[in-house]
Amino acid sequence: MSEKITGVLLAGGQGRRMGGVDKGLVELRGQPLATWVIERLAPQVDELLINANQNARRYAAFGHPVFPDEIGGFAGPLAGLQAALSRAHYPLVATAPCDSPFLPKDLVVRLRQGLESSASDLAVAKTFDQAHPVFCLCRREVLPHLTEFLQAGGRKIDRWYETLKVAEVQFDDEEAAFRNINTRNELDEYE
Numbered sequence: 001m002s003e004k005i006t007g008v009l010l011a012g013g014q015g016r017r018m019g020g021v022d023k024g025l026v027e028l029r030g031q032p033l034a035t036w037v038i039e040r041l042a043p044q045v046d047e048l049l050i051n052a053n054q055n056a057r058r059y060a061a062f063g064h065p066v067f068p069d070e071i072g073g074f075a076g077p078l079a080g081l082q083a084a085l086s087r088a089h090y091p092l093v094a095t096a097p098c099d100s101p102f103l104p105k106d107l108v109v110r111l112r113q114g115l116e117s118s119a120s121d122l123a124v125a126k127t128f129d130q131a132h133p134v135f136c137l138c139r140r141e142v143l144p145h146l147t148e149f150l151q152a153g154g155r156k157i158d159r160w161y162e163t164l165k166v167a168e169v170q171f172d173d174e175e176a177a178f179r180n181i182n183t184r185n186e187l188d189e190y191e
Contacts, residue, residue, distance in 0.1 A: 005108060006088035007045030009037055010134060011052040011059060011098035012069055012080040022055050023181070024098030028190055033181060036101030038062055044108035046090055051080035076155050077134050078146065085143040094137045099180040101190075103135065104171060111137035114169035121164040127175040131168060133157040135178065 011024035011034055024034035034050070042048045042064075050066045052059045053074060059066045067087055069079035077097070085093055092115070094108045104110070107125065114137075115123035121142050125135035134157070142164065149160050171178065181187050 002112070003092050004046040004090035005044075005092040005094055005112070005137070006084070006090045006140075007041045007048045007108070008080070008084040008088075008093060008095045009034060009041065009048065009050045009064075009098055010077050010080045010095055011050060012077070013053075013074060022052075024052065025055060025058060026181075026187065028101055028181070028187060033101050034059065034062060034098045037096055037098055037103060038064070040101075040103050040105055041094070041096050041107070044105070045094055047088075049084055049087060051084055071150055075150065076157070078150060078155060078157055078160060081136075081138075082143065082146050082150055085138075085140055085146065088140055091140050092137055093140055095134060097134045097180060099182065100135075100178060101181065102177045102179065104174045104177045107135060107171075107177075108137060110171070111135075111169050114167040115139075118165070118167040120167040122161065123167040123169050124161065125171050125178065126168040127171050127178055130178075131158075132171075132178045133161060 071079045111123040122138035125132040
């Protein structure tokens with residue numbers, strides 16, 4: 001029997017490039033970006049959690065547990081992953097950012113194949129030469145290692161990945177699925 005998976009919507013950022021608004025709550029075609037991601041990620045996992053450092057009540061309305069980073073100061077996606085790993089009920093944790101509404105519907109199954117076939121600590125999505133580090137599937141047991149990295153001041157996701165056995169999983173056939181919406185102009189393109 002394969003291990004169960006906790007999915008995590010990463011919505012803990014400040015949305016600086018979007019004018020300081022909470023990107024997960026910005027609407028695309030009448031729905032918050034977070035709704036788009038939840039609709040695609042939830043069917044792929046056994047439980048879904050939401051990492052948000054602001055607007056917890058609004059995120060709770062999506063019907064999934066909400067929690068902030070354990071490290072203050074909007075420390076980035078690794079802080080969200082660390083908080084998620086400490087709350088996940090299952091041995092594998094998949095993450096997706098709140099600003100990528102078209103993520104692949106087969107994201108988790110393909111990441112799991114990459115993780116298991118290579119016996120890696122973590123699998124990350126990649127399109128052509130571009131890795132997408134916030135689209136990952138990792139083993140919950142990397143938590144102590146990640147906590148140590150963050151406590152030492154580490155924040156860069158690529159630097160942390162360099163310290164692990166990582167499987168890069170190609171999604172060249174779904175390149176557009178990884179586009180994220182960072183600015184109002186990008187949002188307008190999709191409207």
